[in-house]
Amino acid sequence: MTNINLVSEYKCFDGKLGFYSYFSTTSNGEMRFAVYQPPQATQKPVPVLYFLSGLTCREDNFMIKAGAQKWASKYGLMLVAPDTSPRNTGIAGKNDQWDIGTGAGFYVDATEEPWRSHFQMYSYIIQELPTVINTKFPTEPNQTSIFGHSMGGYGGLMCAMRNPQLYKSVSAFAPIVAPIECSWGQKAFSPYLGNNQKTSHEYDASQLVQKVGYHSSILIDQGTSDQFLTGQLLPNVFEQACGKIKQPLNFRYQAGYDHSYYFICTFIADHIHHHVKYLGLID
Amino acid sequence: MTNINLVSEYKCFDGKLGFYSYFSTTSNGEMRFAVYQPPQATQKPVPVLYFLSGLTCREDNFMIKAGAQKWASKYGLMLVAPDTSPRNTGIAGKNDQWDIGTGAGFYVDATEEPWRSHFQMYSYIIQELPTVINTKFPTEPNQTSIFGHSMGGYGGLMCAMRNPQLYKSVSAFAPIVAPIECSWGQKAFSPYLGNNQKTSHEYDASQLVQKVGYHSSILIDQGTSDQFLTGQLLPNVFEQACGKIKQPLNFRYQAGYDHSYYFICTFIADHIHHHVKYLGLID
Numbered sequence: 009m010t011n012i013n014l015v016s017e018y019k020c021f022d023g024k025l026g027f028y029s030y031f032s033t034t035s036n037g038e039m040r041f042a043v044y045q046p047p048q049a050t051q052k053p054v055p056v057l058y059f060l061s062g063l064t065c066r067e068d069n070f071m072i073k074a075g076a077q078k079w080a081s082k083y084g085l086m087l088v089a090p091d092t093s094p095r096n097t098g099i100a101g102k103n104d105q106w107d108i109g110t111g112a113g114f115y116v117d118a119t120e121e122p123w124r125s126h127f128q129m130y131s132y133i134i135q136e137l138p139t140v141i142n143t144k145f146p147t148e149p150n151q152t153s154i155f156g157h158s159m160g161g162y163g164g165l166m167c168a169m170r171n172p173q174l175y176k177s178v179s180a181f182a183p184i185v186a187p188i189e190c191s192w193g194q195k196a197f198s199p200y201l202g203n204n205q206k207t208s209h210e211y212d213a214s215q216l217v218q219k220v221g222y223h224s225s226i227l228i229d230q231g232t233s234d235q236f237l238t239g240q241l242l243p244n245v246f247e248q249a250c251g252k253i254k255q256p257l258n259f260r261y262q263a264g265y266d267h268s269y270y271f272i273c274t275f276i277a278d279h280i281h282h283h284v285k286y287l288g289l290i291d
Numbered sequence: 292m293t294n295i296n297l298v299s300e301y302k303c304f305d306g307k308l309g310f311y312s313y314f315s316t317t318s319n320g321e322m323r324f325a326v327y328q329p330p331q332a333t334q335k336p337v338p339v340l341y342f343l344s345g346l347t348c349r350e351d352n353f354m355i356k357a358g359a360q361k362w363a364s365k366y367g368l369m370l371v372a373p374d375t376s377p378r379n380t381g382i383a384g385k386n387d388q389w390d391i392g393t394g395a396g397f398y399v400d401a402t403e404e405p406w407r408s409h410f411q412m413y414s415y416i417i418q419e420l421p422t423v424i425n426t427k428f429p430t431e432p433n434q435t436s437i438f439g440h441s442m443g444g445y446g447g448l449m450c451a452m453r454n455p456q457l458y459k460s461v462s463a464f465a466p467i468v469a470p471i472e473c474s475w476g477q478k479a480f481s482p483y484l485g486n487n488q489k490t491s492h493e494y495d496a497s498q499l500v501q502k503v504g505y506h507s508s509i510l511i512d513q514g515t516s517d518q519f520l521t522g523q524l525l526p527n528v529f530e531q532a533c534g535k536i537k538q539p540l541n542f543r544y545q546a547g548y549d550h551s552y553y554f555i556c557t558f559i560a561d562h563i564h565h566h567v568k569y570l571g572l573i574d
Contacts, residue, residue: 019516020553075358075556233302270303273358 012170014154021080021081022047034136035094042067055287056086060160064111067091073269079280108196115163118200133278153283155179165213177286179227185246186214191238209242214249225256226281229275231265275284304364305330317411317419318377323349332365338434338570339369339423343443348395350374356552364556364564366572380409391479401483402436410555436566448496460569462510462562475523497532508539510565512558514548
């Protein structure tokens, strides 16, 4: 097992927030992640909730801005926030655009050059990172859920639907539910995945849900004043897809909220509550 | 009355968070501040709680990181967070050091050149800014309290003790309670105030409390793992000063916490609760 390096650590809500780096074999380079261990974790293994962040974010944004630690501390839940892509990969042009390359991994396993040697975020999220977390931290490895924001909201939905056995529940804030139908998704999928429609569809939340559904109700919050609502997020595509297969969905339009963490922090307690219910921490 | 410019606005916990700029006559230049208006403020005037930030901070840090909006929304409390100094003043060397000049106003009225023409933070905080806030926002102008962090914790204590009629209550996170006895304070007070000991003492929280006391109990939280505890913050100086005059003081050492916003967010609810009690929002 690889070593992980503690970059910094903070006491927070009686638990421990740590930022870590290590050499990721999947990403073929350094990866960073943040872990909040609730106070209960000093006594016994605890369930884990993964948060996948949006475009340009790092492993720290969620821990700084979302206000989730309060609730994780209350319920005894570990929080894990990975970075949104490998960094310092040496790939030419990796930092040239904010919506592809560094900070924009889109949670897919790239099949194309020059990305494929590092950008394997799907495998990283569903396999390597959980192995690291379950080895190095006091987790209940079979009690795991996932959620995220924007690109990470899409990532959480997609990872959960493709791996229903790994995640007890899923929720999202303002997710990119139909990446193959919006310019953000198209711009990233084409260089990462080539023009393989089958592969692209397997990474598209709205396509996926029609094929495989999900075993528990999906919670989504979406601000009505979100600047990306009609151009990129396309919530109606996912709502219609869920409707076709009668997928249980609690899709909440939140009047006047935008795409920011001020929206996320307002509803974070509801999302944590959704997950701790499925993780058996409350009735 | 001067115009204020809305820089950006976000819905948050059913209220409205705005970032503003305007020309400050006291500061002789642009100043920025943040205001969180709770949902109750659309119906009636509400009390105001000012938060003074620490060295290097701007008007946004508190609103991004402290998690206070949740509680302000619950109780019907307006939050105001000013910047920590004028910026873009044209003063030579203003940005050369992080602990004097830009981002380090220390909440004093500078008497010395080159600072005195812009760095009038004491008058700005106790006079000009409240006038702007009470004119432009739905406040109860006589229901005001103040708190802060580090340099701003000191600033809140000092402003409250020098103006007990303006502030119903005061609290602080890891305040610099004795600026005249630590290097941060000495380094700033000397160029801002010259070598006038009387003036310096009037800005020192531990000197002030012995002379004037305060009309309500002071709440202070201090992490025991704070990296600045013994070198700069000197809490025992303030505790001894309060002891001498039997000033009611709830000084809480919080085991294992450091100087960061992860410490502040952990205890923010207690501080808001302290203030809303004195502001008459709860019994």
